[in-house]
Each structure stands twice: as C-alpha cells, then as structure tokens.
Amino acid sequence: MDTMNTREPLPSSRSENISIETPEQVALTFPLAGVGSRFLALAMDTAIQVGAIVALTLAGFVVMRLSNSHPSFSTSLQWTIALSGIASFLVHFGYFATFEALWQGQTPGKRNQDLRVIKDNGASITVFDAIGRNLLRIVDGIPGIYAVGVASVFLSPRNKRLGDYLAGTIVVYDKPMDRKSSLAFRGVESPAPVGQSTSRKLTPEQFQLLETYTARKYDFEWDMRNRFAAEIVDRLAASFEITAEERRDPDALIERLVNEYRNR
Numbered sequence: 001m002d003t004m005n006t007r008e009p010l011p012s013s014r015s016e017n018i019s020i021e022t023p024e025q026v027a028l029t030f031p032l033a034g035v036g037s038r039f040l041a042l043a044m045d046t047a048i049q050v051g052a053i054v055a056l057t058l059a060g061f062v063v064m065r066l067s068n069s070h071p072s073f074s075t076s077l078q079w080t081i082a083l084s085g086i087a088s089f090l091v092h093f094g095y096f097a098t099f100e101a102l103w104q105g106q107t108p109g110k111r112n113q114d115l116r117v118i119k120d121n122g123a124s125i126t127v128f129d130a131i132g133r134n135l136l137r138i139v140d141g142i143p144g145i146y147a148v149g150v151a152s153v154f155l156s157p158r159n160k161r162l163g164d165y166l167a168g169t170i171v172v173y174d175k176p177m178d179r180k181s182s183l184a185f186r187g188v189e190s191p192a193p194v195g196q197s198t199s200r201k202l203t204p205e206q207f208q209l210l211e212t213y214t215a216r217k218y219d220f221e222w223d224m225r226n227r228f229a230a231e232i233v234d235r236l237a238a239s240f241e242i243t244a245e246e247r248r249d250p251d252a253l254i255e256r257l258v259n260e261y262r263n264r
Contacts, residue, residue: 018158018170020122029216030122030172032159033115035150038171041109042146045095048108052091060084096137101130105169116174120158122212125169133167201240202261210258217251229254 017029060080099107105117105125117125117133125133140149140161149161158170202210213232217225229250233242246253 018172020120030118030170030174033113033171033173034159035153037113037115037173038153039146041107041113041115044109044112045107049091049095052095053088056084056087056091093134093137097130097134100125100134101127105130110171114174115171117169117171120168120170125167129167129169133163133169136161136163136166202257203239206236206239207258207261210254210261214254214258226251 017031019029060083063080096107100110100117103111106115110116117130119125119129137149140146140152140163142148149163152161152165153159156164158164160170164170209232213228217229230247233247233250233253236242242253
C-alpha cells in the first residue's frame with residue numbers, strides 16, 4: 001500500500017482536531033496546529049526575513065560607497081536610506097501575506113513544519129484573506145515576542161490568533177503527499193471505465209472534494225476510509241451513473257476519477 005510522509009505534529013498545549021462539513025455533507029477532519037509547531041515555523045520565517053533585510057542593508061552600503069565621490073552624495077545617501085527603509089518594511093510586513101497568497105496558505109516556515117492556513121470552512125484562502133490575517137500581525141506580535149498572539153491561541157477553541165479572527169482562517173497540520181500517493185499526477189491516461197468516462201461530468205466542487213479525500217485518506221484507518229469513500233461515491237451517484245462493479249471498490253473509483261480529471 002502506498003504511504004505518505006509520517007512526521008507527526010509537534011506537541012502543543014492542545015492537539016485536538018477540527019471537523020469541517022463540506023457542502024456535500026461529508027465531514028473532513030483537520031488536526032489543528034499548536035503553539036509549538038507554529039512557533040518553529042515563525043522562527044524559520046523570521047530568520048529568512050532577517051537575512052533579506054541584512055542583504056538589503058549591505059546593498060545600501062555598497063550604493064553609498066559607490067556614490068561617495070559623487071557631488072550630490074548627500075542626496076544619494078538620503079535616497080538610499082529611504083529606499084532601504086521601504087524595502088525593509090515591505091520584507092517585514094509583506095513576507096507572510098505574499099507567501100501565503102502564492103503558496104496556498106503556506107510560508108517557507110509553515111511548509112517546513114507541514115502547516116497550512118485555510119478558511120474556517122476548509123476552503124483555500126484568497127489573496128485578501130492572506131493580507132487581512134497579516135494586518136494584525138503587528139498587534140499579535142506585541143510586545144515583540146508574540147505574547148498577544150500566543151495568548152489568543154491558548155484562549156481560542158480553534159487556536160486562532162487575532163489575525164485569524166479577522167480573516168476567518170485557521171492553521172492546520174497538513175501532511176505533504178508522497179510522490180507515490182494516489183493524488184500524484186499520472187502522466188498517462190487512466191484505464192477508462194466500462195461505458196462513458198464519468199470524470200467528464202465532475203464539477204470543480206466535486207473534484208475538490210475527491211482531491212481532498214485522496215490527499216488525506218491515509219490519515220484514516222481502513223474501515224473509516226472505506227466508509228468515507230462509499231459515502232462520497234453515494235453522493236456522486238446522484239449526479240451520474242455509477243456501476244455496481246465500481247461501487248465494490250469506492251476508493252479505487254475515486255482515485256481513478258481524480259487522475260482522469262487531472263489528466264484532462
């Protein structure tokens with residue numbers, strides 16, 4: 001049986017899961033990220049930020065040295081300081097929002113710790129969500145050691161900091177998929193089922209549900225996994241015909257539908 005990476009979440013004050021019901025009325029379980037893993041992710045992101053700011057500062061000194069003999073040195077110095085300050089500000093406050101918007105809720109630190117920011121309903125965050133949740137980072141960071149953010153996480157039933165409340169987001173533990181997992185893209189066409197290809201009738205919402213299940217199915221015991229797969233297939237049957245033969249192995253059917261949809 002294919003396997004996934006098995007690194008477990010770091011211990012935290014609370015490690016409860018959160019169950020989110022999709023529009024198709026299928027409950028998906030996400031392990032909430034705790035203070036420990038989020039702190040390590042923040043430490044790595046902060047180190048990257050510091051490195052970038054140091055590089056920008058050194059670049060500013062180089063520019064000043066090169067312009068030292070120029071008649072308008074004082075003007076160049078002022079512009080250099082101003083531009084370096086703006087760049088440092090953007091690195092400090094734009095780093096998290098930019099990465100989370102482009103990497104679907106992850107930063108380098110979060111990816112290293114297998115964390116991801118998602119919406120309260122399980123959907124992926126948008127650019128506005130990424131910006132909104134990081135607008136209050138300056139408040140969460142008070143007094144410089146994220147005391148407000150840590151207190152908010154401890155007091156919140158969903159481990160939310162203030163920025164998460166503003167954007168309607170949560171941080172969950174998201175195991176990366178192994179290349180051998182069933183969600184890995186297959187470069188060849190999957191065998192066509194008996195009769196018409198059913199994947200052509202999948203809606204984007206149905207595909208997202210199948211993809212989410214496939215990415216997380218190895219987190220469940222076999223009996224629970226098979227029950228979830230059968231329930232999903234039953235709901236798909238309301239949209240298009242599924243043969244009795246395909247119902248015998250709902251997990252395999254879902255895998256084939258996902259691969260067909262992605263190949264198409």
